[in-house]
Amino acid sequence: MKRSDILLMVAGGTGLFMAGVVWRPAFGNYANLKDALECTSFLATIVAALVAIYTLRAWKDQFRHAERFAALRALKDAITDLHLYRGYLLSVIGVFNHLRASGGVPDQTLINEEKEKKEKLLLAFSAYRKAWVAAVPFFTPREESEFPGSPDSFMTLYLSRVQQLHDAHKKYSKPEQSAEFQAIADYYNNEAMDLFKKTADEIQLMLRKKV
Known part of the structure; x- marks a missing residue:
């Protein structure tokens, strides 16, 4: 697993932990429910962004691998x-x-x-x-x-x-x-x-x- 993937997982886990911290007082005091929902929405946006970054990175890696394979195949043909x-x-x-x-x-x-x-x-x-x-x-x-x-x-x-x-x-x-x-x-x-x-x-x- 790449270092960048680990960092993304840590960030996502931190976001989920923070969501738990936010929601815990909300269930104890209904007056804080609105603020908790807003914070959770903010955290969800961050997590969604992290997922999007991870997906884009994975797509780029896959695309680069495909390009590398095609270039090496052409090189192999030339070597013949x-x-x-x-x-x-x-x-x-x-x-x-x-x-x-x-x-x-x-x-x-x-x-x-x-x-x-x-x-x-x-x-x-x-x-x-x-x-x-x-x-x-x-x-x-x-x-x-x-x-x-x-x-x-x-x-x-x-x-x-x-x-x-x-x-x-x-x-x-x-x-x-x-x-x-x-x-x-x-x-x-x-x-x-x-x-x-x-x-x-x-x-x-x-x-x-x-x-």
Whole structure:
């Protein structure tokens, strides 16, 4: 029970107690009956106002919960497309692996596929950021600070990992160094899977939680 609800109940109880204090002398002295009725009417007005405040507060809480749920559902839908980050990362790895296997001869089909996946990923990032901006006002401070996959988190990986793969490809360019490059590629691939799973699990948990 919220603190405000407790205060309203205390106020209501106090009003009823005061009503009893007013009515008690009225039954002992009929001359005071008119004044007692007026006081009771005043107290009833106060109690009615308190009930109205409580009802309005409950309605606002319910409305906010409905808005939060709708915003989180939209965010969950946007998160679904974030698997495209891993797909793009794998296409970049595929381009580099082909270069290594072909002695530096590029495959235009793989390059075009990488560009196409990049365009789709950027659209998914844009949609996710819009959904995030709409949903984050309904987060608690703790939810916002502990959320694993904010738009900035995904964008930071997107901007850094491709460059780091490029650097690794240059550093381990010899055929006998393929294992070193693949170890880095596997690490980034697993990182992408882990971030996506944690983000999807967290939003699902938030949808089930009542705040």
